[in-house]
Amino acid sequence: MRDVPFARRPITINPVNSPTSGQCEDCDARHVGLCDALSDEDIGFLARVAQRVVIPAGKTFIEEGDPASHFYDVNQGNVRVFKSLADGRRQVTGFMGVGDFLGLAVSAQYAFSAEAITDVNLCRFERAPLLQVFAEFPALERKLLDVATHEMVIAQEQMxxxxxxxxxxxVTSFLMSWLERSEPFPVGASKPAAAKLSLPMSRTDLADYLGLTIETVSRSFSQLKRDGLIAFTDVHEVTLLKPQRVAALTAGDR
Amino acid sequence: MRDVPFARRPITINPVNSPTSGQCEDCDARHVGLCDALSDEDIGFLARVAQRVVIPAGKTFIEEGDPASHFYDVNQGNVRVFKSLADGRRQVTGFMGVGDFLGLAVSAQYAFSAEAITDVNLCRFERAPLLQVFAEFPALERKLLDVATHEMVIAQEQMxxxxxxxxxxxVTSFLMSWLERSEPFPVGASKPAAAKLSLPMSRTDLADYLGLTIETVSRSFSQLKRDGLIAFTDVHEVTLLKPQRVAALTAGDR
DNA sequence: CGGGACTTTGAGCTTTCTCAACGATGGTGG
DNA sequence: CCACCATCGTTGAGAAAGCTCAAAGTCCCG
Structure with missing residues (x-):
């Protein structure tokens, strides 16, 4: 399912948008990100202007420079957001997951591209109708400001x-931040034990995210393996054997 | 005036905050950034909760990790925003100027530090009162979202x-983006002639902004000088002799 | 079982960094 | 008013981190 290369599967659009909130009940993103700002009574007004969209792995659904016609909210799966130079060099600016909001743009064009890493479920919003809902529910706009502010903090950390x-x-910084995202609530455990992480993205994605080459990423992983800090069960599944020692290598903020 | 090293001049606070808009009339930031969102009639409500603050060059006025008690709006001068690692490595995440808004934070602590490059005039807002004004004037909150979104675009470009x-x-990318900021309205001139730019920040600031060492920044400038693309009248004043050829070296977006 | 894509490992190279010395500039005090 | 000193910026030479190129290994599918 993940990373089917050049999948020919078409984008699926579910046009059924009842004004009831029913369709949101079982959504993984119901209580995170933007949607969390609305009550069960109000969520229907947002759902009414949403289109459920399924994007197959590998598919580009936002192209840098294209008219910024839609907003997206990730319901399921992982997305890479990136910018490219004319000669093909690429910088992944972030990996988006459940509850993340995509497409914020001041100008009329997207300033970045976005591709599905895994198969992805999205809620797609057209610009104008969504802005209308914002006007009715200021909590949404406030939430969006929070989201944007938080993204800014992450962006500064990445810089x-x-x-x-x-x-x-x-590499260790990435592992620790990905761990945090995977476990929003690290219950108890002052001495965190081993933690297994899924890394849906390719080494190329990772290299382009970390400003390195795939070779350097691979060598870094190998070094951490040799030192007994991590172990791979699969290329896309890593276990942090000594999370604290990994954390010690991140050169965290002062 | 600029860069008085370790100036002992104290921070000056002007406590006179009349509820009239009078004090904003001659402010350089009146019609940019946040304040531009309010009419002359309404601006007084914002001014009422503002304190005018003067920060001497070199002074740190936001410290990473400190309680995020205030917001700031730059009225005059230049500010460097940065994050540091425990061992002193520093990343300047941005240079802020007139109209730029500082201090957005989701968490209770600042995620970055801010220092005056030149002497700086700020409007300082306490958190709670400002949020109240936001509640009264949704245009402010919307503007802030625009600002945050725009900052995100710049951050992605920087990544x-x-x-x-x-x-x-x-280095050339920096020069061109600084040029854009210095001349928000490059009237006419499809063939831009030479442009003189003030670079208030030090080479160290520049290096920490560009992820380089001061030596590499210096060598890059020297190369551009040798090639006849730029010329320095002063260390802090550069002239782009061939802006288009400088632009050609930036490896712009595709 | 074979082929393609992805990942890992190795060897040599390039860009940028580090260390060092020199030069310029501006503020201060004699 | 000028000389001195501290700070900042420039230039040079050698070192190193990470990149490029190459080849071998792994895994998933058909």
Missing amino acids: LLLGRKTAIER | LLLGRKTAIER
């Missing part, structure tokens, strides 16, 4: 990583 | 620079 950290620091 | 561009590309 620090890209501008000033070594390869090993970048 | 691309830090992760994927060469030294010369970083």
Whole structure:
């Protein structure tokens, strides 16, 4: 399912948008991100202007420079957001998951591209109708400001990583932040034990996210393996054997 | 005036905050950024909760990790925003100027530090009162969302620079983006002639912004000088002799 | 079982960094 | 008013981290 190369599966659009909130009940993103700002009574007004969209793995659904006609909210799966240079160099600016909001743009064009890493379920919103809902529910706009602010904090952290950290620091920093995202609530456990993580993205994605080459990413992983800090069960599944020692290599903020 | 090293001049606070809009009339930031969202009639309600603050060059006025008690709006001068690692490595995440808004934070602590590059005039807002004004004037909150979104676009561009561009590309990219900021309205002139730019920040600031060392920044400038693309009248004043040829070196977006 | 895509490992190279010295500039005090 | 000193910026030479190129290994599917 994941990463079916050049899948020919078409984008699926579910046009059934009842004004009831029924369709949101079983959504993984119901209580995170934007949607969390609305009560069960109000969520229907947002759902009414939403289109459920399924994007097959590998598919580009936002193209840098294209008219910024839609907003997206991720319900399921993982997305890479990136910018490219004319000669093909690429910078992944973030990996988006459940509850993340995509497509914020001041200008009329998207400033970035977005591709499905895994098969992805999205809610797609047209610009104008969504802005109308915002006008009716200020809580949405406030939430969006929170989201944007939080993204800014993450972006600054990433600039620090890209501008000033070594390869090993970048890789371990990524592992720890990905761990945090995977386990929003690390219950108890002052001495965190081993943690298994799924890494849906390719080494290329990772390299382009960390400002490295795939070879350097691979060598960094190998070094961490040799040192007994991590172990791979699968290329896309890593276990942090010594999370604290991994964390110690991240060169965290002062 | 600029860069008085370790100035002992104290922070000046002007407590006179009349509820009239009078004090905003001659402010350089009146019609940019946040304040631009309010009419002359309404601006007084914002001014009422503002404190005018003067920060001497070199002074840190936001410290990473401190309680995020205030917001700031730059009225005059330049500010560097940065994050640091425990061992002193520093990443400047942005240079802020007139009309820029500072201090957005989701968490209770600032995620970054801010220092005055030149002497700086700020409007300082306490958290709670400002949020109240936001509640009364939704246009402010919307504007803030625009601002945050725009900052996100700039941050993504900077990640691309830090992760994927060469030294010369970083320096020329910086020059062109600084040029854009200095001349928000490049009237006419399809063939832009030479443009003189003020670079208030130090080479260290620049290096920490571009993810380079000061030596590499210096060498890049020297190369551009040798090639006849730029010329320095002063260390902090550069003239782009061939803006288009400089632009050609930036490896812009595809 | 074979082929293609992805990942890992190795060897040599390039860009940028580090260390060092020199030069310029501006503020201060004699 | 000028000389000195501290700070900042420039230039050079050698070192190193990470990149490029190459080849071998792995895994998933058909």
